[in-house]
Amino acid sequence: MIPFLDLAATYNELKPQLDEAVMQVLGSGQYILGNEVALFEQEWASYCGAQFAVGVANGLDAIILALRALDVGPGDEVIVPSNTYIATWLAVSAVGAKPVPVEPDPFTHNIDSSLLEAAVTKATKAIIPVHLYGQPADMEPILQFARAAGLAVIEDAAQAHGATYRDRKIGAHGDIVCWSFYPGKNLGAMGDGGAITTDRADLADNIRMLRNYGSKVKYINEVKGHNSRLDPIQAAILRVKLGVLDEWTDRRRQVAAYYSEALAETSLILPHIPNWCAPAWHLYVIRTRDRIGLQERLKASGVDSLIHYPVPPHKQLAYADAGLAPGSLPIAEELADQVLSLPMGPHLSHGDMCTVAEMVKLHA
C-alpha cells in the first residue's frame, strides 16, 4: 500500500538531530517555555518575515488567542470560509462570537473576496481567510476590503508553512497569522504545537500574556488567560525541522508538478494555481463526481487517499444550532462531495509518485 503520508520517514531522515535536540531539553531542567521556545519563536518569525512569533499549545488555540487579543467576543460576528477544517469555526465559537460563512471560489477553494460585502453586518469584527491545502488566499482584495470596513484580518495558515503570496512568505500579511504544528502539517512537531506571527508588538505582547494565565509577571494576572504554551521539547524538534522546511517544500512542489503534468489529460479537475502565489502543497486535491468510486478503485490498487473534508462545518452536528440548512452553502457542499487528496509529502518516493499518477489515470 502506498500510504497517504509517511510520518515515520520524517523522523528517520532526521533521527540523530532530533534525538539530540530532545535529550538536550530533558537535561536542561527547563520544561515550560524557556530558551528553546524563545529561540524557536525568533527563528520562526524570521523565517516567516514577521516581527514577532509567539508559541502556543496548538493551532486551534492560536486562533482563539488571536481573536481574544483583538477583543472579539460575545455579540460579535467573524467571517469564515464555508469550506475549511472546522477548527476555524470552533475558534470563533470558543470566544462566544458567531462564525458567518462565506463561500469559496470553486477553482482555488479559497474564500471569494467578492462575497465579503454581503456578509458584513454592524456586528462584524474580523475576517479569517484560510490558506486551504497550503494555497494562499487572495490577500490583497481581502485586506483592502477589511481596511475600508474597519475589520481585523486573522489568517488561518495551519496548512501554509513556507507558502508565498505575491513574492512574500505567508506570515504577516494580515494582523495576526495562526499556525499549527500538528504532526501531519508541513512543519510538524511530534505532538501538538502552534504559534502566531504578527508585525504588531501590542498583539504579540497580548498573546504572550494570554497563553500564560494572563500573566507577564509570575502570580500577577492582568487578564483571565489560558494555559496554552508551546512545549519546549516540541520547540526543539521544530527548530531541527525548520532547517529542512524549504527542502521538504521543494520536494512537495516536485510531486505536485508531476501529478499536474501526468493528470492533465484526464477529466479530473486539478488544483488551479493563480500565478501570484506559490503554494506549500500541504495537500494535492483533485475533484471528480465519482469520488467514492475512484477512492475505492485506488485503494484496491494499493493507493491510499483521503478526503479533506467530507462534511463542511455547517452540516456538522456541532453547528446544528447555527440555522444553516443543508443546501444553504452549495459550493462548499459540492466541493465536499467531490474532493479527493492524493498521497503527498516530502518522503513520497519517485516510484510511488509515478504509481499513484498511473493508477489515478487508469481509474479516473
Ligand SMILES: *Cc1c(COP(=O)(O)O)cnc(C)c1O
Ligand atoms: C490543523 C488545522 C487547524 C488546527 O490545528 P491544531 O493544531 O490541530 O489545533 C486549524 N485550521 C486548519 C485549516 C487546519 O488545517
